[in-house]
Amino acid sequence: MSTTAEAMIDVRVWRGGEEGEYQAFSVPRRDSQTVLDIVTWIQRHADPTLAYRFACRVGVCGSCAMTVNGRPRWTCRTHVSKVIEDGRLEIGPLANLPVIRDLAADMTPFFDKWQKAEGTFVPSRTRHEPLETISPDSAERQAADAAIECINCGVCYAACDTVRWSPEYFGPAALNRAWTLVNDVRDTGNLKRLAAAASSGGCHNCHSHQSCEQLCPKGLNPTASIAGLKRRTMQAYIRGEIS
């Protein structure tokens, strides 16, 4: 009986920190294989020192994003068959963030900017008061709904050339979060939030490339949220609410 040679994929994986090099591995091809499966195979069978980050493996936690063939992806839900080019995969850490080691990027600047964008809910009621009733049909609720499913994976941040060109820029995810809160009728922090959105790191940096929308694994459109912030900050400025 003849044996069929196992199909293999040429995988290049980033090794090192900000400076390093791509290391080649040959990984067996499997049905329904994800990019995270590839990285895990390398760590378990080829090089246990490979550093990468993951948790849930089912597209909920947002911790496994990496750069795959030049585009940021959530690797646990990215099938190899969808992204492989000429039988090759090149896997690196997320762009626009410091590299800790290998495929693990330091997310600290990403989350610091959520704070700078005033992405924290400021409640209008205490826990001792009754819950506010909000109609699912209200315009504000629907605007918040459209942007609320972010899993903080950092794909949009890594895909954004405005972040690359302007390190001060808050980025799509933080501003998308700010937009959900601007539309949250329970929140009382909007003046401070709109002032932050209009600041030098804020929404007016955005060039509407829409790379964030095209690559967001949750199908969100941060560019639309940022455009909403541009309108709201302009209205607030005309009314004299922010300077």
Next chain:
Amino acid sequence: MSTTPHTTAYRRDRLWLAAMVHRVSGVLLAAFLPLHFLVLGLAIRGEAELDGFLQWTKSPLVKFAELGLVLLLAIHLLGGIRVLLIENMPWREGQKQMATIAAVAAVGIGCVFLVALL
């Protein structure tokens, strides 16, 4: 030893190109503007000098070069309107199509100018 782990494949996307073309057209127009003012300044130095220059601009090569200027103006104007719509009107889907329409319209304006020139 490579110095960066990052590549930028997403830059092939249409809206990235639209923003870049808009920006480059603005820079080129800004570079043209001082030359335009220099020519206007010739009027201060005398009618003959300005007329001499204007006569030179009627040469076929300069007329053809004007096509580039018209194209730049059309691209920057329509690209600017696209940005104003994004930033001041409720969000609309189909931004890629909007960018394509702006590009086709700019080329159309260039073609009309070319036909008028010939």
